[in-house]
Amino acid sequence: MRGLVLPVMTLCWREVVRFRRQRSRLVGAFVQPLVFWLLLGGGLRASFQPPGTPPGTSYVEYVYPGIIAMVLLFTAIFSTISVVEDRxxxxxxxxxVAPIARSSIVLGQALGGTTLAVVQGILFLVLAPAAGLSLTVSSVLSVVPVMFLVSFGLTSLGLVIAWRLDSTQGFHAIMNLILLPMWVLSGAFFPTTGVPAWLGWTMQLNPLxxxxxxxxxxxxxxxxTAAGAVPGMASALGITLVFCILAFVAAADAARRSAA
Amino acid sequence: MSGTATAVRTPVVEVDGLHHHYGSREALAGISLEISRGEIFGLLGPNGGGKTTLFKILSTLMPATGGIVRVFGHDLVREPDAIRRHLGVVFQRPSLDSKLTVMENLQHHGHLYGLRGTALHTRAEALLERLDLGERAHDRVETLSGGLQRRVELAKALVHRPDLLLLDEPSTGLDPGARRDFTTYLGQLREQDGVTVVLTTHILDEAERCDRVGILHRGKLVALGTPDDLKGRLGGDVVVVQSVNPQQLQVKLRERFGCEPVLVDGSLRVERPRGHEFVREIVDAFPGEVQSVTFGKPTLEDVFIHLTGRRLWGEEANGGAAA
Structure with missing residues (x-):
């Protein structure tokens, strides 16, 4: 067991150090969602009151948890791009060529991306008052593990793709085709209620x-009630957990299949 | 007693009937060789000859499509982790993280092999001292020159005290002086730590300094032996003749001296004992047709030309060998 922890931790640590030493990544993962939030929240404030959002919720507030998910998504994605770069x-x-299992390598990479995402997610929590949201201690304590789960799932999903690709261009294409739509159709941007049936189905099939x-x-x-018409806590956590496990297993499998 | 004797005799690397195909292209066509403990073994050959494929297989990065490889008695396919523990690898492409410092790179590597704490730090410091990198320990790798980065690569590969060191074109990007230092250091490693070294190279100088050399050409091992042994198989000295009309001179030399001149890259090569006398004979016989004549002891490139009819780099020989 100890033999497993050290390699995993060192791979994770490296992701964090690299991130700290590449300023531009901080901008991509943190400032960009912030700008999105200001533009979307400000621009759609007056016109956007979809059915299903609780009365009295402004769009700035509605989209705030969505922007947190975006922070997690972007950070996770950018850190998986580093796998393509590493190759x-x-x-x-x-x-x-080190005597460690491919699954340990993937675990180290996934935890590295997850750590970065969670830290930035926590930084974003500080902005909750600007969304008109007053956070209690218990909601902060519960949201952090959830951010961890969501980030781990997203990073693993990114790794499934990254281990199969050899160019960052390819990664960007897939990101725009799969990962960004996943975010848009997760209820981050607009709720499931009030969308056409086919879109509603797509959203229900979307793990995010x-x-x-x-x-x-x-x-x-x-x-x-203020959380709106979204799946209940039990199914939300259960499905997220299953998604995490499946994505990690798929990433470990992709790594095993990948020749150098 | 008999146990240790067996351990010494067991080859570090055993390759038996190794094949590898990339799709329909055959990169290795049945390679068999053994490398003993403490040997410095060179794989010499042109690019595309199969060196890198063999290297990737030995370093456990890629399974071969056929044949058996055993390293320290462990089967490469079934027990890769048992082998990886004993393996230090220096790749042709850089494998350092340029955003980390030299020391951080070594520590990261040590952690992957289960080393930690003071023991790891002391080991890394000692290696950096030994390779004259001590002062750069806390600089980021991206600030180092190419030559220094190669040395860090070597230090990194040695952190976990490997018993077998694999190096793919180790002197790429090194000037001749640095290349000599590198070879000297490999010699020390063998003497002091009993490390077995396998390297691929297309640089003759580097191959000459190996204990044994295997020459790879088109996926086949065309020669295997000590450099002196391989060169001794040639007929004495190598005489190289430059001429305005080499094809014509080739015929004339054959008729006059009964030798078999080979035309390689526009110059004629003859293997001949007592080359210095032959030089005079040629000049006397064809004064108008010879631009220059040189003779020398055979090099490994001469061995390569002798075996394949072409130079290590460059064009295919124009028909000479077959004639």
């Missing part, structure tokens, strides 16, 4: 819908 630049070769629901339920821990 292209050669760093991965040295890791692959449940992560999004878990985030909302935790942020409005003492006030469930």
């Amino acid at each position: 292209r630049e050669g760093f991965l070769q040295g890791v692959l 819908t449940y992560g999004m629901a878990a985030l909302r339920r935790c942020l409005y821990l003492g006030n469930p």
Whole structure:
């Protein structure tokens, strides 16, 4: 067991150090969602009151948990891009010839991305008052583990793709095709209620819908109606957990299949 | 007693009937060789000859499509982790994280092999001292010159005290001086730590300094032996003749001296004992047609030309060998 922890921790630590030393990534993962929030929240404030949002909720507030999910998504994605870079630049070769299982390598990478995402998610929580949301201690304590789960699932999903690709261009294409739509259709942007049936189905099949629901339920821990018409806490957490496990297993499998 | 004797005799690397295909292209066509403990073994050959494929297989990065490889008696396919523990690998492409410092790279590597704490730090410091990198320990790798980065690569591969060191084109990007230092250091490793070294190279100088050399050409091992042994198989000295009309001179030399000149890259090569006398004979016989004549002891490139009819780098020989 100890033999497993050390390699995993060192791979995770490296992701964090690299992130700290590449300022531009901080901008991509943190400032960009912030700008999105200001633009969407400000721009749609007057016109946007979809059915299903609790009365009295402004759009700025509605989209705030969604922007947290975006922070998690972007951070997770950017850190999985580093896998593609590691392969292209050669760093991965040295890791692959070490006496550690591919699944440990993937776990280290996933935890690295997750750590970065959660730290930025927590930083974003500080902005809750600007959304008109007053957070209780218990909602902060519950939302952090949920952010961890959602980030771990998203990072693992990113890794499934990253281990199969050899160019960052390819990664960007897939990100725009899969990951961004996942975010848009998760209830981050607009609720399931009031959309055409086919879209509603798509949203219900989207695993991130449940992560999004878990985030909302935790942020409005003492006030469930304010969370809106989203899946209940149990199914939200359960499905998110299953998604995490499946995504990790798929990533470990992709890593095993990948030749150097 | 007999136990240790067996351990010494067991080859570090055993390769038996190794094949590898990339789709329909055959990269390795049945390679068999053994490498003993403490040997410095060089795989020499042109690019595309199969060196890198063999290297990838030995370093456990890629399973071969056929044949058996055993390292320290462990089967490469079934027990890769048992082998990886004993393996230090220096890749042709850089494998350092340029955003980390030299020391951080070494520590990260040590952690992957289960080393930690003071023991790891002391080991890393000692290696950096030994490789004359002590002063750069806390600089980020991206600020180091190419030559220094190569040395850090070597230090990194040695952190976990490997018993077998694999190096893919180790002197890429090194100037001749640094290359000599590198080879000297490999020699020390063998003497002091009993490390077995396997390296691929297309640089003759580097191959000459190996204990044994295997020459790879088109996926086949065309020669295997000590450099002196391989060169001794040639007929004495190598005489190289430059001429305005080499094809014509090739025929004339054959008729006059009964030798078999090979035309490689526009110059004629003859293997001949007592080359210095032959030089004079050629000049006397064809004064108008010879631009220059040189002779020398055979190099490993001469061995390569002798075996394949082409130079290590460059064009295919124009028909000479077959004639």
